[in-house]
Amino acid sequence: MSPEQFGRSTQARFLLDAHLHGLEVSIPFDSLPGYDMIVDNGRRIWRVQVKGATIGYRGNYTVNIRKPGRRYPDFDVVAVWMTREGRWAFLPRWVRKRTIVRLTATGKFSGRGWEIFR
Numbered sequence: 001m002s003p004e005q006f007g008r009s010t011q012a013r014f015l016l017d018a019h020l021h022g023l024e025v026s027i028p029f030d031s032l033p034g035y036d037m038i039v040d041n042g043r044r045i046w047r048v049q050v051k052g053a054t055i056g057y058r059g060n061y062t063v064n065i066r067k068p069g070r071r072y073p074d075f076d077v078v079a080v081w082m083t084r085e086g087r088w089a090f091l092p093r094w095v096r097k098r099t100i101v102r103l104t105a106t107g108k109f110s111g112r113g114w115e116i117f118r
Helices: 002-019 091-099
Strands: 023-025 037-040 045-053 062-063 077-082 086-093 101-102
Touching: 002 023, 002 037, 002 045, 023 077, 023 091, 045 091, 077 091, 077 101, 086 101
Parallel strands: 045 077
Antiparallel strands: 023 037, 037 045, 062 101, 077 086
């Protein structure tokens, strides 16, 4: 599977899972805004960047948030699909200041689930 196919399949998984959690999801026409999905719970809207991650260095998931030297992307949440665990981790807005984030399945973001959209 190419990186583009992996990214599209991760976005499709997010779309399905969000709908199963009772959330409305929209996809921007253009990828320029710096986020992939718009999630609406009826009271609030979140701009979500969707990332897929596989186990890499020392058993961590590595997520590229932005390219070095580029401006901060404009999102509220990063949703990371952890392939080995088969579940999502949700990262807060402040990670957009980082270039790379490393996660573990039991780390500080592992407990954040779909309730952040409630």
